[in-house]
Amino acid sequence: MMSGLSRLVCFTRRVDHRVGFCAKGIFSLYTRQRGLRRYSSAVSSKNTLEATDPEIACNDNQISFKHTTFENVFLRDACSCSECVDPSTQQRRFSTGQIPLDIHPKSVTQTENEEYKITWTAKEADDHVSVYSQNRLEQLASSSWRYNSRWQFARDTVLWDAATLRGTLVSRLYDEYMNDDLAFKDVVLGLYSTGLAFLRNAPARVDSEVLVEKVARKIGYIKETFYGTSWDVVSLPDAKNIAYTSENLPLHMDLLYYESPPGVQLLHCITNRADGGESVYVDSFYAAYELLATDPVSFYSLTRFPVTFHYRNDGYHYAYTRPVIELDSFYKKPTPEHPPVRIKSINYSPPFQAPFEHFVTQDEGVERKLDFREFIRALNTFEKIIHEPSHQFETKFRPGDVALFMNRRVLHSRRGFKLTSLTESHDNDGNYGRWLKGTYLDIDSFYSKLRELSGL
Structure with a gap:
C-alpha cells in the first residue's frame, strides 16, 4: 500500500533564467526609445488616477486591479507592446535592469476594446504606454497562473x-x-x-x-x-x-x-x-x-x-x-x-x-x-x-x-x-x-x- 505522500505529488524543475547583455550603444538606444534607464532612486509624488472600470485604479502611484496591487517595475516589465517585445521573434527588446525604480503610472484609461492603457513616467526617462487586457492583468495577479504557465502538467x-x-x-x-x-x-x-x-x-x-x-x-x-x-x-x-x-x-x-x-x-x-x-x-x-x-x-x-x-x-x-x-x-x-x-x-x-x-x-x-x-x-x-x-x-x-x-x-x-x-x-x-x-x-x-x- 502507498502512503499518503505516495499518491499524487507535483514537482517542478527550476526555470533557468538567462539574461542577454547588450552593447553600450544599443543600451543607450534602448534607453532613449523605450523610456528606460538603468537605475534611479528618486521618489515619485502621490497621485490618484482612475479608469472608467471600478476594478482598476491608480492609488499612491501604484496600479490596483481587483484585490491585487502591483509592483510598478513588475507590471511595466510585463509590457508586451511591439516596442518591448519583437512581434516576429517574440523576444524582449529591453532589460529589466533598464526600468527606473521611480517609474509610476501617469494615467490609466480604458480603451474601446475593454483593455487598459497605462502611461508610465519617470524623472529621467521618456513616458511609455502599455496596454493590458483584463485577462492579462488577472494572470499577472495570480501566483498560481504564473507557475502554471510553465508547469501546468x-x-x-x-x-x-x-x-x-x-x-x-x-x-x-x-x-x-x-x-x-x-x-x-x-x-x-x-x-x-x-x-x-x-x-x-x-x-x-x-x-x-x-x-x-x-x-x-x-x-x-x-x-x-x-x-x-x-x-x-x-x-x-x-x-x-x-x-x-x-x-x-x-x-x-x-x-x-x-x-x-x-x-x-x-x-x-x-x-x-x-x-x-x-x-x-x-x-x-x-x-x-x-x-x-x-x-x-x-x-x-x-x-x-x-x-x-x-x-x-x-x-x-x-x-x-x-x-x-x-x-x-x-x-x-x-x-x-x-x-x-x-x-x-x-x-x-x-x-x-x-x-x-x-x-x-x-x-x-x-x-x-x-x-x-x-x-x-x-x-x-x-x-x-x-x-x-x-x-x-x-x-x-x-x-x-x-x-x-x-x-x-x-x-x-x-x-x-x-x-x-x-x-x-x-x-x-x-x-x-x-x-x-x-x-x-x-x-x-x-x-x-x-x-x-x-x-x-
Missing part, C-alpha cells in the same frame, strides 16, 4: 512503488508512437507522470538510421556525450564501464559527473539471449518523499551534504559535486496542487561516486554544521527504501522493446547475466547475445515538447 506527477506502476505505466506500440499523434502524446505525458514508459514491437535490427535516435528525435534533440550520439550496451572484454560487462549493475543514474546530466535516457533492445539480465527501476522521488515523512532529519541531510561523482578512465576525467537530493528553490508557498517541499532531482550513482572531498573532518563538520556521520546514516536509510523489493519494478528486455526513463528521477539497474558462449559476449561481427542501443535527451528538450503538447 506538474500536477499529473504520480509517485509509485511496483504495484502502483503496474496500473499507471504507459506502454505503446512503436508504430503508434511514430505515426499516431495521440499515442505519441500519451507516451510523453506518461514519461513525465511516472518517469518511465515503454514502446513495444520496434524493429529489432540496426540500420543506417539508428532506431533509438529516431525515437529520441521525435521528442527533441539528442544530447551527445563522450559515448557519441548513441552507444551499444554489450558485454566487452576489458570494459571501461561496468555497464559493458555481464556483472550486476546496481541502482544508479547516468553521467552525474556532468554539470548537466542527461534528462532522459532511451534504450532499444536488439537481441537478448542472456540468462538473467533483468532490468530494475525505482522511483527515487517516491523513496525521498517516504524518507521525508518518516525521517525528515535524514531527508534534509541528503539535501545539504556534497557528494562528488567522477569518471576517470580511457582518456577522460569528468567530475562534479552535488547533493543526493536537490530541492526546487522557487515556488515554496504550498498550494492544494503543490506540496511545501518539491524535489528537483535525485543524484545517486554508487559506481561513479568519487572519494568525498568536503566536510569529512570534525573541524569542517563543526564549521559548516554538516555532519559526515549523519549523512552516512541518512544515506543508509534512503538505500533501505530504494532496495525494498516492493518498491522495485522489474522487467526483462525483449527484442524490439524501447525503454524511456527520466534519468534524474528513475533509478535503473541490471541483474547479472550469463550467455551460452564467450563469443556471444563480444562477437566481432556484431552478433551479440545481449545488445541494447542507447541515447540521451537533455531535459530542456523534453520539457519543451511536453509544454507544446500540454498547450502551454
Whole structure:
C-alpha cells in the first residue's frame, strides 16, 4: 500500500533564467526609445488616477486591479507592446535592469476594446504606454497562473512503488508512437507522470538510421556525450564501464559527473539471449518523499551534504559535486496542487561516486554544521527504501522493446547475466547475445515538447 505522500505529488524543475547583455550603444538606444534607464532612486509624488472600470485604479502611484496591487517595475516589465517585445521573434527588446525604480503610472484609461492603457513616467526617462487586457492583468495577479504557465502538467506527477506502476505505466506500440499523434502524446505525458514508459514491437535490427535516435528525435534533440550520439550496451572484454560487462549493475543514474546530466535516457533492445539480465527501476522521488515523512532529519541531510561523482578512465576525467537530493528553490508557498517541499532531482550513482572531498573532518563538520556521520546514516536509510523489493519494478528486455526513463528521477539497474558462449559476449561481427542501443535527451528538450503538447 502507498502512503499518503505516495499518491499524487507535483514537482517542478527550476526555470533557468538567462539574461542577454547588450552593447553600450544599443543600451543607450534602448534607453532613449523605450523610456528606460538603468537605475534611479528618486521618489515619485502621490497621485490618484482612475479608469472608467471600478476594478482598476491608480492609488499612491501604484496600479490596483481587483484585490491585487502591483509592483510598478513588475507590471511595466510585463509590457508586451511591439516596442518591448519583437512581434516576429517574440523576444524582449529591453532589460529589466533598464526600468527606473521611480517609474509610476501617469494615467490609466480604458480603451474601446475593454483593455487598459497605462502611461508610465519617470524623472529621467521618456513616458511609455502599455496596454493590458483584463485577462492579462488577472494572470499577472495570480501566483498560481504564473507557475502554471510553465508547469501546468506538474500536477499529473504520480509517485509509485511496483504495484502502483503496474496500473499507471504507459506502454505503446512503436508504430503508434511514430505515426499516431495521440499515442505519441500519451507516451510523453506518461514519461513525465511516472518517469518511465515503454514502446513495444520496434524493429529489432540496426540500420543506417539508428532506431533509438529516431525515437529520441521525435521528442527533441539528442544530447551527445563522450559515448557519441548513441552507444551499444554489450558485454566487452576489458570494459571501461561496468555497464559493458555481464556483472550486476546496481541502482544508479547516468553521467552525474556532468554539470548537466542527461534528462532522459532511451534504450532499444536488439537481441537478448542472456540468462538473467533483468532490468530494475525505482522511483527515487517516491523513496525521498517516504524518507521525508518518516525521517525528515535524514531527508534534509541528503539535501545539504556534497557528494562528488567522477569518471576517470580511457582518456577522460569528468567530475562534479552535488547533493543526493536537490530541492526546487522557487515556488515554496504550498498550494492544494503543490506540496511545501518539491524535489528537483535525485543524484545517486554508487559506481561513479568519487572519494568525498568536503566536510569529512570534525573541524569542517563543526564549521559548516554538516555532519559526515549523519549523512552516512541518512544515506543508509534512503538505500533501505530504494532496495525494498516492493518498491522495485522489474522487467526483462525483449527484442524490439524501447525503454524511456527520466534519468534524474528513475533509478535503473541490471541483474547479472550469463550467455551460452564467450563469443556471444563480444562477437566481432556484431552478433551479440545481449545488445541494447542507447541515447540521451537533455531535459530542456523534453520539457519543451511536453509544454507544446500540454498547450502551454
